[in-house]
Amino acid sequence: MATGKRQMKLGASIRGLGYNASAWRHPDVDPGASESFAHFAECARIAEAAKFDTVFFADGLAIRAADEPKGSLCRSHENVELEPVTLLSALSVVTKNIGLVATASTSYNEPYHVARKYASLDHLSGGRAGWNAVTSWSEQEAWNFNRDEHYGKDERYDRANEFIEVVLGLWDSWDADAFIHDVEGGRFYDPEKMHVLDFKGRYFKVRGPLTSSRTPQGRPVIFQAGASDKGLDLAGRFADAVYMAPHTLDAAIKGRSVIRERAAAFGRSMDDVKILPGAQLVGGRTRGQAEDKLEYLKSLIDPLSAMARIAAQFGDLSVYDLDSPLPDDLGDSGKITVSSNMIRKALENRWTLRKLCQEVGMGQQLVILGSYDEIADTMQEWFDKGGADGFNVMPSYLPGGLADVAEHIVPRLQDRGVFRKEYEGSTLRENLGLARPASRYA
């Protein structure tokens, strides 16, 4: 089991039908599965059998795409889904060890509700809950919550900082040994061990206490996924684990060390933050087979669905010819997004619009392509050279893409001694190798 060797952490990002913009057209995919419990139970079963640390759900509070290019929206499967915390609660019943991580926005929630839901999930799952704290990014989400536009970056992050402070405070409402159940003396709990937060900030006023006892893992694990400077600060201050979206090993090494330094600047140990780049792993028994698989995945992609993913940035690209090189003056709205790097590459290399669509439609994360051995090599290289503490695996299609990783790549990592064969503990925190947090009142 534990060899003493540093161990890689693996997340399984199983939102929807997969990250391919047209995953629903894959012959192995059930297009109706995005609201099916059985589908997600199967994905979670595969991930748990392979000893993944987490199943992870990204989330948004709206259909984020406008119908631009016109007719694109109805071609996308990314418009209905289960709410991730209710889904994870149900999954907690059919799993035993795997961590259950869901995204919730600090911009369009109240901290009392978030603290309560994730505490409840932690109780239900025996200590396996994680919260991916994000600030949201689309105008569409603002429109569902009484606003005409999304918050600006400063306000978003000021609010997020306060929000997480409140949530952490509420999670400390009760000491772990507060509930004495003293039938003789008539005391259900020891009043010295209950704490009233009484938070009064700029955005939130929350008295507490939370109606949840201290949770099995002390408190749920905090994940974070913000990419800007303020996002990195938030990660350094609060995150137990961070999702990144680097596209090269150099960028990953730099990104990871920045976050570790921020953690240190906030007085934490650098090793208290696990950095997990997102990655699509496209493998085969040979490199040639992997390349064929990638070509097939690209061939599924509906160009309009891919264009829709970048329409907020570049407007309606459907006016251009699919098989001609992209125009040089592709108007950029100036909104820098995760796809900016790819667009730069596209323009430099005079890609056709079709090729750009195929790349964008694959998802905007790193794709690691190769034989299964080569993929394991690459993952280990990133891990050994300080580019990653592990990976958040983002399958192109579900459950097949995940099953492929579980069957072919995980065993190779296990053989190299960099990934567990058995869970180390029963809580997410234990499996991630994170210390149990002390209460602020301890």
Place this chain on the structure above:
Amino acid sequence: MATGKRQMKLGASIRGLGYNASAWRHPDVDPGASESFAHFAECARIAEAAKFDTVFFADGLAIRAADEPKGSLCRSHENVELEPVTLLSALSVVTKNIGLVATASTSYNEPYHVARKYASLDHLSGGRAGWNAVTSWSEQEAWNFNRDEHYGKDERYDRANEFIEVVLGLWDSWDADAFIHDVEGGRFYDPEKMHVLDFKGRYFKVRGPLTSSRTPQGRPVIFQAGASDKGLDLAGRFADAVYMAPHTLDAAIKGRSVIRERAAAFGRSMDDVKILPGAQLVGGRTRGQAEDKLEYLKSLIDPLSAMARIAAQFGDLSVYDLDSPLPDDLGDSGKITVSSNMIRKALENRWTLRKLCQEVGMGQQLVILGSYDEIADTMQEWFDKGGADGFNVMPSYLPGGLADVAEHIVPRLQDRGVFRKEYEGSTLRENLGLARPASRYA
């Protein structure tokens, strides 16, 4: 099975450890169970085996009691619990037919979140979700949501009306047959069958669409529990089922007919609203045994815990002698609550403070006491005379108090032909005998 005879509906109200203020001191109760999934799974199993229509969770967004009388708070088990929607999601996995109803406040939530959570629960459970829409009643809840005090009644109900309108609108976002999954033509859904709500009201501005397809039962069932005139209007306008708290058959008949008339006034059929009084059923093989059981339940009650339940109305009663009659001038703050009737009775009958505490500590609902046969008689009388379409059973302690009803009372109702022996359908709506709602766009 269906005899054609009108059938009684039964809910199992299984919040916490039961409605006795000191339920945790009952020898059959595990005081640590209020955050235990196994405990609620057992309660739900019992209720489902007995063919109850629902398990139901009341809810609050704070510890509602102040520590008044001083030292009372730590004597109560009503201070930690699981968040009910996450809990019900988990319960959906271990049940098959029973309805899953949770309370959510329209005062301290956003309609988009509520619409989404309950839609998700409806999908997860195959059509068994219900939302008990309440407006909340304590200052403590306001303090956890950025406010210094709770909303006044008008604002509370204006907001509630708008809130429910939005939720209903979001639930109609997609026609039931919108998702065509046309791989050849590349269309995941038919764009004519997706609807943008674009609601702009006084309290809420919500564009939609909801990222949930039309749910298995069309939309979740709406329960309601407000007692005031505006509450009754809300029930008449929106509710599929209403919890009431009458203490006499006359009051129940009157209450039920008022709600049915309001439904008619809103253009609905009177039979579209099922009225379910809350009731504690304390039975035994003989009436004498039932009386002994009641005495025992009362003997468990910690007077301080009982006084805490009415402290907001009457202040600190612990200054009075437990075994003397209550003073005539018991100061009433004027806040009329469900306990007002009981207090009036107490003063008229010159109860001692101890007796008042025992009555209040039993819970503030109707107690039906008698042999099991007598209880079944009473329930049938209320049902036949138009005082009830069924009952929301509120056990004194859990799971024992529920098991007693399942074992001894339900079979008697079944023998009389007024309660099902098998579920009529697979959705909550079908079991309640409610029609499938049409979409506003149909």
